Amino acid sequence: MPKVTYIEGKEPDEREHRLIFRNIDRKGWNPSLKKYLSDGGYKALEKSLQMEPGEVTQEVKQSGLRGRGGAGFPTGVKWGFIPPGNKKPVYLICNCDESEPGTFKDRYIVHQDPHQLIEGMVISCFAVGAKLAYIYIREEFPEAARIVENAIKEARKAGFLGEKICGSDFSCEFYVHRGAGAYICGEETGLIESLEGKRPYPRIKPPYFPAAMGLYMCPTIVNNVETLCHVKHIIEMGGDSYAEIGTPRNTGTRILCVSGDVQKPGYYEIEVGKMTMGELLNDVCGGPLEGRTFKAVIPGGSSAKILRCSDTYNVSCPPGTDKREITFDEIPLDFDTMAACGSMAGSGGVIVMDDSRRMSWVLNNINEFYAHESCGQCTPCREGSTWMKKITDRLVAGKASPADLDTLESVAYQIDGKTICAFGEACSWPVEGMIDKFRDELLTDTAEDHAAVTRNPEQKAQRRYLKGVGAQVGSS
């Protein structure tokens, strides 16, 4: 069986706008340098080396690029946070710890098109003045680590990396650093601690903003894989031309990862804000499964609050105009409207649930993830994430009392905003969102006759599992 997903010649949907994913599944494509060069590779790097580092940063600022890792923070602005007159070494870290449930875009870039990432990274290193960069790859991508290390070797040999890159005065070196299966390493300060060889306990901001006090207490820029790839295209086409893709304040393309109950799950690269939720799910993804209807969608990775498909949303659409009522299908896929709808575009992981799913089961699955992944540094999160899981264990087992839902909600609000890093929000938002939208359903799940939960075979399997391991089902 193949180790790398590669569906040769799989055509993108005609409504897609492929920039970053142009070479993904492309016929005759492979991750070698030779292939990349034959397609005009490393031209953007050569172009950038003719510019001043400040000009490169300026192009990125003008492009309006917002980070694709989850927070959506403007990349150029982040780069600008390096203290002026800094004398310490500057580091760049590529965050390839892709671990937000529902997100699977970086996987394909590092497996199939590693040189695009390396080119984007060298340009970024040049812009911020970094001479050493690390690519932090999650442990669960062993093949990707090998592919990227090989690509680094190829690039070094060809003079795109190492001493005096492309004959210029700029030198820089890259290494792969593999994680070890911890979600918290996707948080930038946790990642830095991990890279320093410690437990990845996130640092508190302020004062530990990585751009000022990052790796080894030196200025450090941490960017997502997809973000760094965009830098290459921004230099190639110029910041202003890039900004014409997508919509104002939500520029460029982004890769949406659709999974769950749809006909055609997968990765789709679209212009930000130019496609609606309805177009994505019904047209591009082929609609719900046979005989089913869409019930709810988590639009930006499992920590985003859930949206109910039957709701209307009172938002400014397009952003900047007067508020109006729009249906779920009309929500444009951008950062700002998604936030106005009460959720977030996050990492672009769209998880779809149809009417066969019981929300207590969904929430319990999410809670188990966060209970497992809390790093344990802050008490509200360490204790709270496990409490929330224990309560939803009872919901799923049909052994909860109506008061449990209030307890669940109260625990969530006592974590949210009270922890060092954003994991507190990541684990409490799904709970808050679910109770907000599906309180009635969750309440019926607390009733004695809990027949509906076993409607899905998978749900049955999970219930069997919960019983089998003697998890805290109804134990308190």
Added chain:
Amino acid sequence: MPQTILTDQVTSHETTGTKHHPPFEADRAIEKEANARIDQYPAEQKRSAVLPLLHIVQSKFGYISSDAIEWVAAKLDVEPIKVEEVVTFYPGLRQHAPGKYHIRVCRTLSCAMGGSYELMDKICELAGINRSQTSHHNPVAVSPCGTWSVEFAECLASCGSAPVCLVNDDFHEDLPAEKASELLESYK
């Protein structure tokens, strides 16, 4: 937390998988590989190489024994506890021998919706594994013959082709429970 769980977490114990993995030994090849990794970090920041060194150990010997922890600590000029605290934190690092083939099934939302719990049940049934004693503290369950071991993984980042699993370093996707026997057969 009961004392037994704590003890269990910080010491390695024998499993039926032990026979498939050589005992830890720091030979010249491993020293060389380790030194190359250490060189990737600034000279005064050797501690950064703790994960790379632990990965070398785990990939060669299947798990990280206390001897290996002491070796890594000595290589990096840190106290063994600094290495041990890293080993006990990360879910990807093991202190007990897995089977010859270690299977990690993704259990997170999209895979669970796609039937990964059923896949896990089926794999356990075929491999003769009893998962009833596993928990988050001790996630790996090994078959009586030592050939197979299983654990649930948290999101393997391939939600669009659910359910998915890793067998050692090989990734498998679109793997409903019906394909479990085909999967195990391919490793026999």
